[in-house]
Amino acid sequence: MKAFLRNFGLVVLILGPLGACGDLPRPFEGAGREGDPSLLELRDTGTVRVEGGDDLPEGAAAHLARAMARALRSREIPAYSDSAQGGDYILRPNVTAELIETGASVDVTWVLMRPDGLAIDTTSAHGQLAQDQWFAPTPTGPEEGDLAIPEELVDKVRDLGGITQDPEQETYDALVATSADKIAYMITGDRSALRTAPVMKVALVDFDGAPGDGDTALARSAGALLQAKGIQVDNADIGDHSVILSATTQVTPIDKSKSKTPADRVVIEWVIMDVDGNELGQMTQNNVVPHGSLDQRWGTIASLAAQAAVESLEGALGQIANRKKWLLRGDNKTTAAR
Structure with missing residues (x-):
């Protein structure tokens, strides 16, 4: 896919070999906050x-x-x-x-x-x-x-x-x-000429690959977090003013020789695309969880992973909206978005 010149790539919180670790950390907590997504945000007008x-x-x-x-x-x-x-x-x-x-x-x-x-x-x-x-x-x-x-x-x-x-x-x-x-x-960022500009809609499509209820849990959490930030989520009406957010998950056991504690490596690739399938932004999360802990219910892990992803990808969504002259949020922003 033809990538936008400023594709938003971020590898989140890659942990070292588990053999040197004690208890496993809470997976995905804080993941996505490393790096500096604000680099894509513009400062006040200058020369x-x-x-x-x-x-x-x-x-x-x-x-x-x-x-x-x-x-x-x-x-x-x-x-x-x-x-x-x-x-x-x-x-x-x-x-x-x-x-x-x-x-x-x-x-x-x-x-x-x-x-x-x-x-x-x-x-x-x-x-x-x-x-x-x-x-x-x-x-x-x-x-x-x-x-x-x-x-x-x-x-x-x-x-x-x-x-x-x-x-x-x-x-x-x-x-x-x-x-x-x-x-x-x-x-x-003067929107005076854009009062009738369309509001961006995000469709959550193709959440795939996660064991247990992971795909559903990640999509549900991401949707709720986007809406809390005042960003419209609409899977039913995907049209000219929509972008698509998808997530592909891969869970693989870590070689027992490299870890004293049985564990799985979880890689989630989040991708923003236009309705024609062209990639506009992406980020990758790479983390570890106790072996088998995601085979059935993801629980808070889905919330933590989605929160990190949404916080990091919000800047990319704003840039896409700016480029296409859409509004990232409507006039009825939520308290959290303000």
């Missing part, structure tokens, strides 16, 4: 450093980066492209281009990243550049000094100075406009 593309001529790359910086500034996000330093966020274009008779056909995928290189999200756009725009000279004038010049002020200064809009600049501005809207939304 954005827009980079030039490596797959464009130097002049075209500079014009594209400047156009995106202008577009973000017009959306009240401080952005610049004339420096390779700083930035609370880095915005990098990956460009695929095909030369055509009139110039070039381009596909631009913008990757929003943190300064440490963590990719947050992506958005793509398609357009065409005329031959003189594809081979445009590198701009020599300085970029606007004020990172947050309102668009209406820029237009007023241009009019007073008798400056006409550069057709070349207009083309690049049009190429980045839709992507800039999505990037601004990724950064600010």
Whole structure:
């Protein structure tokens, strides 16, 4: 399956050889809290450093980066492209281009990243550049000094100075406009334009492989925990605004030579998919339990495993909702979600 660029992978609480352990710990308690799922959460609005593309001529790359910086500034996000330093966020274009008779056909995928290189999200756009725009000279004038010049002020200064809009600049501005809207939304989380946005629904499907009542218990616990966080669970109406959460469990006896206490290793792989089966996020739990303890009833172990999974995957669900411009929660949030 084609994985989303920022698939959420997390291996949870892998225990060492049992021979060195005393009593077995409560399985899955705290599992899923290691690592830092908050890495996928966005900070408050900060400056954005827009980079030039490596797959464009130097002049075209500079014009594209400047156009995106202008577009973000017009959306009240401080952005610049004339420096390779700083930035609370880095915005990098990956460009695929095909030369055509009139110039070039381009596909631009913008990757929003943190300064440490963590990719947050992506958005793509398609357009065409005329031959003189594809081979445009590198701009020599300085970029606007004020990172947050309102668009209406820029237009007023241009009019007073008798400056006409550069057709070349207009083309690049049009190429980045839709992507800039999505990037601004990724950064600010401003949902003012999304009041009628659909609410994400999570369907719990294909819980499989667990002995005893494990599959039913895991699904029931995960559903209850998602609903407690204000996330809608709906297995009956799986549609365009649904994602699917599944869990595959494997329980295998641990080699007796490696443990003084008979035990089973339990591996649960949680996967988020879209309705077409494309993987959007995943995490794996790996733990041990006393041998045979899950052959019939899972009890609190199902609750602990589901709690760890939901806490870790909540960030991934939020990112999926942001990318698709859905609401993760409806207006009627639960107390726990608030």
